Amino acid sequence: MVNFFIVIDGIDGSGTTTHSRLLTGFLENEGFKVYLTQEPSNSEIGILLRKFLKNKDIPPITDALLFAADRNIHYNNDIKKKLDEGYIVISDRYIESSIVYQSTQSDDISIEWVKNINKFIGWPDVTIILDIDPKISLARKTNEDLEKFENTSFLSKVRNLYLARAKQESYHVVSSDDIIEFVQQKIQRLIVDPLKSRGFLFKN
Numbered sequence: 001m002v003n004f005f006i007v008i009d010g011i012d013g014s015g016t017t018t019h020s021r022l023l024t025g026f027l028e029n030e031g032f033k034v035y036l037t038q039e040p041s042n043s044e045i046g047i048l049l050r051k052f053l054k055n056k057d058i059p060p061i062t063d064a065l066l067f068a069a070d071r072n073i074h075y076n077n078d079i080k081k082k083l084d085e086g087y088i089v090i091s092d093r094y095i096e097s098s099i100v101y102q103s104t105q106s107d108d109i110s111i112e113w114v115k116n117i118n119k120f121i122g123w124p125d126v127t128i129i130l131d132i133d134p135k136i137s138l139a140r141k142t143n144e145d146l147e148k149f150e151n152t153s154f155l156s157k158v159r160n161l162y163l164a165r166a167k168q169e170s171y172h173v174v175s176s177d178d179i180i181e182f183v184q185q186k187i188q189r190l191i192v193d194p195l196k197s198r199g200f201l202f203k204n
């Protein structure tokens with residue numbers, strides 16, 4: 001059974017949700033079974049994490065542990081099952097969000113430690129990082145909507161770390177400061193070859 005696990009990650013407002021949806025549509029159109037999911041997940045832990053995104057008093061280590069716990073249940077009870085059923089799984093955010101956001105939140109949090117508490121999950125076949133200047137990505141949001149990570153100085157650090165990590169891990173980086181269709185086409189081009197080499201047959 002062929003399966004494939006794609007992650008789209010990047011700073012707040014970089015378009016991970018839009019592009020994960022568009023990519024799902026593209027692949028479904030090609031006749032593939034696609035499962036679109038996101039993190040924080042829909043588990044009880046994910047729901048708690050969404051509440052915590054509005055709360056500045058949560059210690060960063062609590063965040064890191066909960067994101068890791070949410071990912072563990074998400075991978076085992078959801079993603080892995082769909083992969084085993086032959087789905088292409090697309091996750092809007094995954095471990096790279098934890099590595100980058102939680103290590104930026106506190107000097108006590110090293111990338112190694114975040115990797116360690118996440119070490120039991122399955123790794124994606126392809127990770128695509130969407131890159132944009134936080135001044136542009138935050139411009140669309142109103143002040144009342146802003147969650148605790150959504151400020152330009154924090155997100156600038158997060159952005160730089162995403163770019164450094166992408167270099168180290170050879171992740172694809174796509175600038176999302178462009179027309180949506182154009183960005184989406186670039187993303188599609190990046191996943192067609194790896195899917196073909198896994199045995200997925202495209203109509204077009």
Ligand code: TYD
Binds near residue numbers: 099147
């Ligand atoms: P986001 O993906 O923007 O969701 P929504 O569009 O529904 O608000 O928000 C998720 C936030 O959680 C984002 O600021 C990044 C943060 N986050 C982490 O800090 N660590 C993680 O491991 C994950 C998955 C997300």
